[in-house]
Amino acid sequence: NQTAKLNNINKVIYCDSDLYSSYGLTENIANLITSVINKYSPSHVLAGISTFSKDVIPRCAGMLDLSQISDCTGIIDENTFERAIYAGN
DSSP states (O other): OOGGGSTTOOOOOOOOOGGGSTTSOHHHHHHHHHHHHHHHOOSOOOOOSSHHHHHHHHHHHHHTTOOOOOSEEEEEETTEEEEOOOOOO
């Protein structure tokens, strides 16, 4: 897997089940993600910007009583994230 070859990536977790396919229920996928987070306690969880992740990741954050940072365009350090600012006209 190419993701495992990236710098600073220690572990890639992959799930191959029809229950969690691209047509799976958001609730099932949120349960899967939160169970992985509870088991491995990662410092950060990243997801690409899509309507799917904008549905699933807030559910996970709510289930774990955590806040999320959405639509990041850059990561400065472990506590500082860059986001686009939209203004006026």
